[in-house]
Each structure stands twice: as C-alpha cells, then as structure tokens.
Amino acid sequence: MIHFLSFYVILKMPIHEGSKMLKTTLSALAITVSTLAMAQEPNYQAPEQATATDFIEIFETLSGKHPGIRKGHARGVCAAGSFTPSSVAQERYSSPIFDTKVPVVLRFSMGGGNPNADERAKAPRGIGVQFQLANGSLHQLAGLTTPMFAGKNPEQFLGLLRLNAQIRDGEAPADARANYFAANPEAAGQGQWLQQRNPAAEYTSASYYGIHTFFADTATGKKDKFRWQLIPATGEVLLTDEERETLPADFLTDRLVERINTDGAVHYYLQWVIGTDADATNDPSVVWPVEQREVVNVGTLTISGANGEQCTPINFDPNLLAQGVQASDDPVLALRSAAYAISFGKRLSQQ
Ligand code: HEM
CATH class of the missing domain: 2.40.180.10 (Catalase core domain)
Structure with missing residues (x-):
C-alpha cells in the first residue's frame, strides 16, 4: 500500500524530482525484494549447533505429533x-x-x-x-x-532434516x-x-x-x-x-x-x-x-x-x-542418549 501511494505522489511531481524519487523508491523496493528473497533462501550450511530438543522438534515437524509413540x-x-x-x-x-x-x-x-x-x-x-x-x-x-x-556430526544431520522439511513444505526447491x-x-x-x-x-x-x-x-x-x-x-x-x-x-x-x-x-x-x-x-x-x-x-x-x-x-x-x-x-553417539531420554519420557507420559 505504501508503495502505491509513493507512486501516486511521484506522478504529481515535476519531472526531474519525480525521476529522482522514483529511482530512490525503486532501489528501496529492490532492497526489500532481495531481503525477502534472502530470507526464503534455503540454508545449505549445517547449523552451528544441534541439541536433542532440536531433533525432537524436527522429527515432529516431519512426521506430525503422535502422543505416546x-x-x-x-x-x-x-x-x-x-x-x-x-x-x-x-x-x-x-x-x-x-x-x-x-x-x-x-x-x-x-x-x-x-x-x-x-x-x-x-x-x-x-x-x-x-x-x-x-x-x-x-x-x-x-x-x-x-x-x-x-552426517559426520549431529549438526549435518539436523541441517539435512530441516532442509527436507523445507522442501516438503515448498519453501525450498527439490x-x-x-x-x-x-x-x-x-x-x-x-x-x-x-x-x-x-x-x-x-x-x-x-x-x-x-x-x-x-x-x-x-x-x-x-x-x-x-x-x-x-x-x-x-x-x-x-x-x-x-x-x-x-x-x-x-x-x-x-x-x-x-x-x-x-x-x-x-x-x-x-x-x-x-x-x-x-x-x-x-x-x-x-x-x-x-x-x-x-x-x-x-x-x-x-x-x-x-x-x-x-x-x-x-x-x-x-x-x-x-x-x-x-x-x-x-559426537552423534554422545547426543543420542539425551534424544532417546526425551522421546522415552514423552512416550510414557502420552505426549
Ligand atoms: C543425531 C542422531 C540421532 C538422533 C537425534 C536419534 C533419535 C532417536 C530417537 C528420538 C529415537 C526414539 C527413542 C525412543 O523413544 O525409545 C530413536 C530410535 C532409534 N534410533 Fe536413533 N537417533 C540418532 C541416530 C541414530 C543412529 C546413528 C542409529 C544407528 C546407529 C540410530 C538407531 C535407532 C534405532 C534402532 C532406534 C529404535 C530403538 C527402538 O526400537 O526403541 N539412531 N532415535
């Protein structure tokens, strides 16, 4: 809406001032569009850290919540x-x-x-x-x-699972x-x-x-x-x-x-x-x-x-x-115990 208004104001201006403002607005628009594109760009780097909770979350994102399982x-x-x-x-x-x-x-x-x-x-x-x-x-x-x-470590595996979810949800190309x-x-x-x-x-x-x-x-x-x-x-x-x-x-x-x-x-x-x-x-x-x-x-x-x-x-x-x-x-072996404990606790408490 803001962008439509600015174009209306530009049209009412003397020609050189209008073109200057048009340039500024267009470059602001370009920055907005490229920022949006960057926000949606899938992440090809593994995350810097991966916790047991991160895995429980991504498993539920990928497979849905199944209490007691x-x-x-x-x-x-x-x-x-x-x-x-x-x-x-x-x-x-x-x-x-x-x-x-x-x-x-x-x-x-x-x-x-x-x-x-x-x-x-x-x-x-x-x-x-x-x-x-x-x-x-x-x-x-x-x-x-x-x-x-x-993956050579939990981070690489977590990054792959997160990308799989993005691909499934159409947030990243196949x-x-x-x-x-x-x-x-x-x-x-x-x-x-x-x-x-x-x-x-x-x-x-x-x-x-x-x-x-x-x-x-x-x-x-x-x-x-x-x-x-x-x-x-x-x-x-x-x-x-x-x-x-x-x-x-x-x-x-x-x-x-x-x-x-x-x-x-x-x-x-x-x-x-x-x-x-x-x-x-x-x-x-x-x-x-x-x-x-x-x-x-x-x-x-x-x-x-x-x-x-x-x-x-x-x-x-x-x-x-x-x-x-x-x-x-x-490091993958080390992380598994905490993830299994969370899953075990949730299963026994019907979560
Ligand atoms: C970061 C790596 C991993 C995570 C976060 C993870 C997580 C989990 C979780 C949460 C469960 C369910 C545990 C339960 O509720 O009892 C599970 C089960 C299992 N995982 Fe993993 N896992 C990982 C890596 C592996 C690897 C490397 C292997 C094999 C070498 C493996 C083999 C299994 C098996 C066989 C089960 C089923 C156990 C059962 O029947 O109760 N996992 N895993």
Missing part, C-alpha cells in the same frame, strides 16, 4: 530370544556380556517418526537389542540397516538437497547407499550395523577398537522390484511372525569389526574397509518370539553398555 523409529515390532557368546569372545574379552547365554529383547523398526511408515520404502530400518546379563546388568545395541550415518550435499558431502552417503539397493524382504533377512565406534577391554588388559554388525545366518534377502510394487505398505510384522512360526527361530552372527589406527573413531559417516579388517564372531543372536509387549518399558539407549565396553568420542 517413539519420536524416532515410531513404527516397529518387538521380538525376544537369546544371545550365546562364542568361545573366541570369552577368551579374548573381559566383559560379562560373554560370560554365558543370556535372554535378549529386541525391537525391529522403520526409521523416522511416522507410525505408519511405508515399509516398502528405500529408507533406513533399525534394530534395538537389550542383553539381560546374568549379573543383573544390561548391555544395549541400536543400529541401522545402513553401514553409515547421514534440487536444494544437491546444494546441501555439495556443502556437506558427509551427509550424502547414506541416501546414496539406500537408493542403490532394494530394502530387505524381511526384518530378519537384513544386516544391521552399529555404525559408531566402541572400545572393548581385552583379557590381557588392552583395548580393541570395534564396530559391531549383525549378519543373518541364512544371508541377506532383498525385496524384488515386483514385491516393492505389489506388497501392502505394512508387511514386515506379518513376515516376522510367519518366519518364527515356520522356522521356530532365526539366527544372527554378532560380529565385531576391529579397527586399526587408520580408522576414524568419531565420524559415523565413514565406513571402515571391512574386507581388510579382522572380524571377530563374538556370538549368535537367536530370535524365537515376536510381537510381544516386552519392549514397552525399554529405552534402547546405545550408551547403556556393560562393563568392559566403552563408547568412543563420536
């Missing part, structure tokens, strides 16, 4: 079984994880905060495992079906992600990896990766630097292209229950990939060259029941570690 990995199914340590692990490590066969509670899940996530999607899936040790203590794992994470990846190449690897293959045909036919680095005390007083992986004993089986088109959006729980009913149990090898001095401990976007590393079979995970309620009171915090295992300096 996990803010991440909202869709999932509980399972139960046991872990039998290998004799190699018993000899090599001092941790009580390997003392004896113990019960485990697990949860398979789809990444993201949508409790109705499409299970045919080329998206990360997850596994949470709680080892209930004979000495009363617990050891937990929470890993993904991708061997790498979407190709903005390419610019973000150019500025943050470490955030790109996970998405590329997911696009290159179909997701697993069943929760139990996928490999899962711990991604972060941990340390384990050896029986001789040294430390092994390792990353864990769970490999299905019968090998990986992926969905066919046809299955991805014809299956309903929810098939994974049915297939899990059917698998346990038919086979009685499903087995996984828990492996620790031993790092060398060359391997980064604090960058979960980098995959270690597993073929060139020592891989220790530390035990067998057996899943013999599914779809129970045992997971309800569990927060699969990946920093809940048994004696003899320590977290690395990975």
Whole structure:
C-alpha cells in the first residue's frame, strides 16, 4: 500500500524530482525484494549447533505429533530370544556380556517418526537389542540397516532434516538437497547407499550395523577398537522390484511372525569389526574397509518370539553398555542418549 501511494505522489511531481524519487523508491523496493528473497533462501550450511530438543522438534515437524509413540523409529515390532557368546569372545574379552547365554529383547523398526511408515520404502530400518546379563546388568545395541550415518556430526544431520522439511513444505526447491550435499558431502552417503539397493524382504533377512565406534577391554588388559554388525545366518534377502510394487505398505510384522512360526527361530552372527589406527573413531559417516579388517564372531543372536509387549518399558539407549565396553568420542553417539531420554519420557507420559 505504501508503495502505491509513493507512486501516486511521484506522478504529481515535476519531472526531474519525480525521476529522482522514483529511482530512490525503486532501489528501496529492490532492497526489500532481495531481503525477502534472502530470507526464503534455503540454508545449505549445517547449523552451528544441534541439541536433542532440536531433533525432537524436527522429527515432529516431519512426521506430525503422535502422543505416546517413539519420536524416532515410531513404527516397529518387538521380538525376544537369546544371545550365546562364542568361545573366541570369552577368551579374548573381559566383559560379562560373554560370560554365558543370556535372554535378549529386541525391537525391529522403520526409521523416522511416522507410525505408519511405508515399509516398502528405500529408507533406513533399525534394530534395538537389550542383553539381560546374568549379573543383573544390561548391555544395549541400536543400529541401522545402513553401514553409515547421514552426517559426520549431529549438526549435518539436523541441517539435512530441516532442509527436507523445507522442501516438503515448498519453501525450498527439490534440487536444494544437491546444494546441501555439495556443502556437506558427509551427509550424502547414506541416501546414496539406500537408493542403490532394494530394502530387505524381511526384518530378519537384513544386516544391521552399529555404525559408531566402541572400545572393548581385552583379557590381557588392552583395548580393541570395534564396530559391531549383525549378519543373518541364512544371508541377506532383498525385496524384488515386483514385491516393492505389489506388497501392502505394512508387511514386515506379518513376515516376522510367519518366519518364527515356520522356522521356530532365526539366527544372527554378532560380529565385531576391529579397527586399526587408520580408522576414524568419531565420524559415523565413514565406513571402515571391512574386507581388510579382522572380524571377530563374538556370538549368535537367536530370535524365537515376536510381537510381544516386552519392549514397552525399554529405552534402547546405545550408551547403556556393560562393563568392559566403552563408547568412543563420536559426537552423534554422545547426543543420542539425551534424544532417546526425551522421546522415552514423552512416550510414557502420552505426549
Ligand atoms: C543425531 C542422531 C540421532 C538422533 C537425534 C536419534 C533419535 C532417536 C530417537 C528420538 C529415537 C526414539 C527413542 C525412543 O523413544 O525409545 C530413536 C530410535 C532409534 N534410533 Fe536413533 N537417533 C540418532 C541416530 C541414530 C543412529 C546413528 C542409529 C544407528 C546407529 C540410530 C538407531 C535407532 C534405532 C534402532 C532406534 C529404535 C530403538 C527402538 O526400537 O526403541 N539412531 N532415535
């Protein structure tokens, strides 16, 4: 409105004064327009900091509010079984994880905060495992079906999630992600990896990766630097292209229950990939060259029941570690505990 009025005043002025004022007004307009454009320009830089609360907020922005449900990995199914340590692990490590066969509670899940996530999607899936040790203590794992994470630190991951929300809401063009990846190449690897293959045909036919680095005390007083992986004993089986088109959006729980009913149990090898001095401990976007590393079979995970309620009171915090295992300096691992605690609290209090 102000601009229309000024044009009216300009028209009533002597010609040279009018053109001077027109110039001033036009340049003021140009500044306003460019400021507006800058305000809407998507941000291709990762934010300077990322807190657990920032993540809970962006998960709710992306997936909506779902009171009483996990803010991440909202869709999932509980399972139960046991872990039998290998004799190699018993000899090599001092941790009580390997003392004896113990019960485990697990949860398979789809990444993201949508409790109705499409299970045919080329998206990360997850596994949470709680080892209930004979000495009363617990050891937990929470890993993904991708061997790498979407960012070298929480900031890069948060920036990507925020940009995804902007693209979805039409506040940034669809190709903005390419610019973000150019500025943050470490955030790109996970998405590329997911696009290159179909997701697993069943929760139990996928490999899962711990991604972060941990340390384990050896029986001789040294430390092994390792990353864990769970490999299905019968090998990986992926969905066919046809299955991805014809299956309903929810098939994974049915297939899990059917698998346990038919086979009685499903087995996984828990492996620790031993790092060398060359391997980064604090960058979960980098995959270690597993073929060139020592891989220790530390035990067998057996899943013999599914779809129970045992997971309800569990927060699969990946920093809940048994004696003899320590977290690395990975900043993503460090941040996860606070985010899981907030999500757990909200779930139990119906928020
Ligand atoms: C900044 C990084 C991350 C944030 C903020 C984050 C946040 C969350 C949150 C809030 C939950 C729900 C927890 C609950 O209510 O119990 C969750 C679940 C989960 N996350 Fe993450 N996460 C991050 C990175 C990762 C990474 C790197 C992995 C794998 C290595 C992972 C694997 C999982 C799994 C498997 C679950 C499901 C656990 C369950 O079944 O209860 N997350 N995450």
